[in-house]
Amino acid sequence: MNEELLEQLEAWHEEDEYEKIVDAVQEIPAEERDYELVNHLGRALNNLERYEEAVEQFLTVADEGADDPLWQYRIGLAYYYLEQYDKAEQAFERSDELEPGDEDTLEFLEWIRNRDEQDEDEHEGNLEAGEQDGELVEGSAEEPRATIASVPVVSSDPVPLSGEFWNDSELALEQYVSDLPSDELIESVEEQLVFRLPASYIEMMKEHNGGIPYNRFFPVTDEASGETGYVEIEGIMGIGREKRHSLCGADGSWVVIERDRYPEIGVIIAKAPSEAGVVMLDYRSSGNDGEPEVVYVDKAERRITPLAPNFETFIHGLMRPE
Template identity: 60%
Template sequence: MREDLLEQLETWHEEDEFEQIVDAIADIPEEERDYELVSHLGRAMNNLERYEEAVEQFLTVAEEGQDDPLWHYRIGLAYYYLDRYEEALQAFEAADKLDPGDEDTLEFLDSIRQKLAESEPVEEPAGEPVPAESKAEPVVAAAPAASATDADPDSAGFWDDGAEGAEHYISGPPADDLIASVEESLVFKLPASYIEMMKQHNGGIPRSRCFPVRGTEAGDPDHITISGIMGIGREKRFSLCGPEGSRHIIETDGYPEFGVVICPCPSGSGVVMLDYRPSGNDGEPEVVYVDKERNHKAIKLAPNFEAFIRGLVHENAYKTGLAQE
């Protein structure tokens, strides 16, 4: 039965029947979709120019895809057509490392590097002004979401430390004893990727604060916006154990106690939480949006914290039409 389905999916792909692929896989419950089916779904969405949705799908199998050059190639293609060139470059470089010399990969790498070079301001040599017409114009399309998982977040421009209210989030790097104390208070073990990120920059407001939502019911939003990311600490207003931290929000607003609030949202409409129900208190939590206005409904955003960070997009994506329904 499964082999018949995979054969049919390949046939539809060859016949450019991409909607057929999407419809067939959409009929399969999410929990029953394996890596191969999600890969087919993401590829079909790319071909339908539904790039935001393709990224969402690929991120759900990010861990399994790390050693697959096709996974990197396909998510890189989606990032490329969303003008998210930094992330596209990272993806295609990984694809080239796993499958060196692929012509399509090399073509995308050349194109991305050229676009990134064109977006860099031209420095004028001392005493030798550069003619105005020769200066490269910076790209003014939707700003790409900067990744903070593989390098210092500040070097990637991930954080906006000048944003209003940032001082209520940012603390110094947490010591190991503080991390252990906060985890004990929360009764949950924090994800390693989150701890590593906070050791580099402990809380703050990202430049890219939107995350696409793959809703399944009427009324589900197409994306959510976060106010900031809570750091590890007790003193700052918006730190995990601070005056308006995770426990305060859960107890005051009646949010479910299945995890840890890491991101408040504007106007108190909801929060982003680490959800430990599938993994247990010491496991790797999923990331969900809990909608306060809809009886605290939980909507899954990402399979882990790292995928959530990688999936953040700039608000311009929703102002310029780059985000797909």
């Protein structure tokens, strides 16, 4: 194995140059790629959110990866974002068995198990509402609304803007967390976005610039039914350009708005899992220099759901699922 190439691949990884990793490894014929090269390629594909391709690559070295906790973690990550939760759980459990106590692995397992419990509760609730003499009443079940799920949540006290608020996992540090922004950078980003960022958001980013919070669910009450569901976010974008999930990064606000044709009402600050929707700062009422509201925009229908009157209220309203 060319040690110089491996050093270069690792350097590109540290610089978030994932496309360069993919291009370099794919120039090598597939039959000549060893276990280490395939893992570099799979990790880069994960970071580019090309999860199906990542799984394909990881499976080519499945025998060697069977007893490698890092391989199990990485393929589990790909399965998780493909929403293949059974396979993801199996991989994360194996990773935890091989290397007990890893915080990232345990957190993914917690998320998956919470989903399983929620699905079971919803299924039982639908049966109770729709069953009659052992048979489902036709038309009794409703289609779930995208990413706004009607499952119980537990409220929390106002969350701190540092400390236990942020989960600095490997994924968060690679794709979200940037160096603390200077005043010059903030001004430059605002000029590029054409919107003045809320003071509470800037203050938060000056303490911890982007990342994945522990509390990732915001409650939403359906006016028609009175039931409370939630909007789930993956992470909060920081002020910058270097990290993929930063305001002006490779998957930043304007990139996502133009690519996915979201309404041009403000700034995207967070995305839902599997890119089912986005959380935006909505400047329609305030103007570009005012205090924006926070809304959720569904990708499928571009439906806009109000969440909070301002960013600070949104942050303090985030919860964990029961």
